[in-house]
Amino acid sequence: MKKKIFVLLSVVLILILGVAVWYNIPIDLINLDPNEVMEIVVFNGNSGNTTHIEDKEQIQHIIDNLNDVEVKRSRLSAGYSGYSFKVTIYLSDGNEAGDWNNFIINSDDTIRKDPFFYSVIKGKIDYNYIENIVE
Numbered sequence: 001m002k003k004k005i006f007v008l009l010s011v012v013l014i015l016i017l018g019v020a021v022w023y024n025i026p027i028d029l030i031n032l033d034p035n036e037v038m039e040i041v042v043f044n045g046n047s048g049n050t051t052h053i054e055d056k057e058q059i060q061h062i063i064d065n066l067n068d069v070e071v072k073r074s075r076l077s078a079g080y081s082g083y084s085f086k087v088t089i090y091l092s093d094g095n096e097a098g099d100w101n102n103f104i105i106n107s108d109d110t111i112r113k114d115p116f117f118y119s120v121i122k123g124k125i126d127y128n129y130i131e132n133i134v135e
Helices: 003-026 056-067 127-134
Strands: 037-044 050-053 070-076 085-091 104-107 110-113 117-121
Touching: 003 070, 003 117, 037 056, 037 127, 050 056, 050 127, 085 127, 104 127
Parallel strands: none
Antiparallel strands: 037 050, 037 085, 070 117, 085 104, 104 110, 110 117
16 A cells, blocks of 8 residues: 555656646747748737838847756736737748747747647747738
């Protein structure tokens, strides 16, 4: 009986440690070649306007900037609504760009991709650059 309890507690402890490591591990925001990006669509949650960014220099700047950003989960985003910029990245083949093809930028250091908010831990999102394009 004591052996079963020991094994059960060990498994629970390993699971808790695994979840803690997974939750706190740094994540590259994106890892894209700007030349493969056809379009970045930004919905401005403040104005309700959608901007289609197709200019190669603007795409280059935004993708290079986001490639340099590393984030970490900070808290659950369930129940939150409203945002600054909803970003969707489309590749030249017409497909959306992987796991991080669609996310929300709330500020220069906060991202939301449900079910989590993410804090920037390396680099800085060029929020003002995007804001100037979409206004």
